[in-house]
Amino acid sequence: MKVKVITFLIFSSIVPYIYFPYYISYLSITTNSETRKTSTQSEQCEPDIAPFYIYDLPDRFNMMLVISNCSSVSSWFNICPYLDNRGMGQLFSKSNWYNTYQFTANMLFHARAVNHPCRTYDLSSARIFYIPLYASLFVHWFGNEKNLTQREAVWVDFLNHISRLPTFQRHGSHDHFLVTGLMVWDFIHSPGQKEGELRLNDFLTFPQLANVSILTIERNAYSDAKNQCSIPYPSYFHPQLKSEITMWQDEVHRSERTHLFSFVGGARPPGHIADKYRLAVISQCNRTESCLLVQCKYWGSVWDSGR
Incomplete structure (x- = not known):
């Protein structure tokens, strides 16, 4: 069967x-x-x-x-x-x-x-x-x-x-x-x-x-x-109870969010399959004062801060 x-x-x-x-x-x-x-x-x-x-x-x-x-x-x-x-x-x-x-x-x-x-x-x-x-x-x-x-x-x-x-x-x-x-x-x-x-x-x-x-x-x-x-990448958030998930969701919903955020990832070397997409977004961000590009040093303190 x-x-x-x-x-x-x-x-x-x-x-x-x-x-x-x-x-x-x-x-x-x-x-x-x-x-x-x-x-x-x-x-x-x-x-x-x-x-x-x-x-x-x-x-x-x-x-x-x-x-x-x-x-x-x-x-x-x-x-x-x-x-x-x-x-x-x-x-x-x-x-x-x-x-x-x-x-x-x-x-x-x-x-x-x-x-x-x-x-x-x-x-x-x-x-x-x-x-x-x-x-x-x-x-x-x-x-x-x-x-x-x-x-x-x-x-x-x-x-x-x-x-x-x-x-x-x-x-x-x-x-x-x-x-x-x-x-x-x-x-x-x-x-x-x-x-x-x-x-x-x-x-x-x-x-x-x-x-x-x-x-x-x-x-x-x-x-x-x-x-x-x-499957997805793991996140930093590891709640033990369903109630903790709900509490975090409620906190996010209550928070005043005034900025849009998008993850681009690091630029890739020329010829890489992802180079033209990432570089295009990074270039667009750099061309306007309304966009702030946050550069995280690899394995540096910013990366490990979870923020």
Whole structure:
């Protein structure tokens, strides 16, 4: 019997660690039996969310980078403070606001999934399987490795591990998903790119992942890959209760706002696909006194202030 299973795309409301809006992804799964209730499925588990199983991956695929190697993950800056609180980062002075790094969605997802009421520890009752790989941290970690083969050794190791599991093979991995935490462009080797370019790798082109649902930032809209699903960047705001969301919304509604604000992002080098759009907006702003361009120094005090 073929069924459509709704993944819980984590990030729901009342949780001890994280909040994100619900996002829905559909996985086609072939199964021969009805979903069985397990002791882990309490009344809090919504009926339209499938029971899911979290793989207990070896630490080298996720927690090792956080616990042992966070200081060496990135050669550009110390990423350790941004990995605090299961990926939310360090707490700002204001309650529920954290210095959240934009590429820790996979850590946030994992932390939410661990305590989700629809999680099951019974492989036979699971309808979907979550692979808690911290792919974004690996891209930072091996980003300066010039040899593409060595750069992708971690992917080969991971895929060799996961593809041997009976549950991965059972339905051709159609019932599996993972969160990358980075843009899809960081996992695809485009034809015009050279092997020596930093951060380049071919993770999403490996055949073992062809049927796995990939939750990623900025999916490849130019490809016919149907297994990619876009998710938003994490925000600084991580309320624990729905009432805290309402309080913040009420505060925003009451606030007197006299200025329009738009995020453009940094200018890109000539020839970049986003150069003409960003540069056009920046140039327009600079040509009038009614527009103020706020330049945030990368990883500087303004960036980390959350304001």
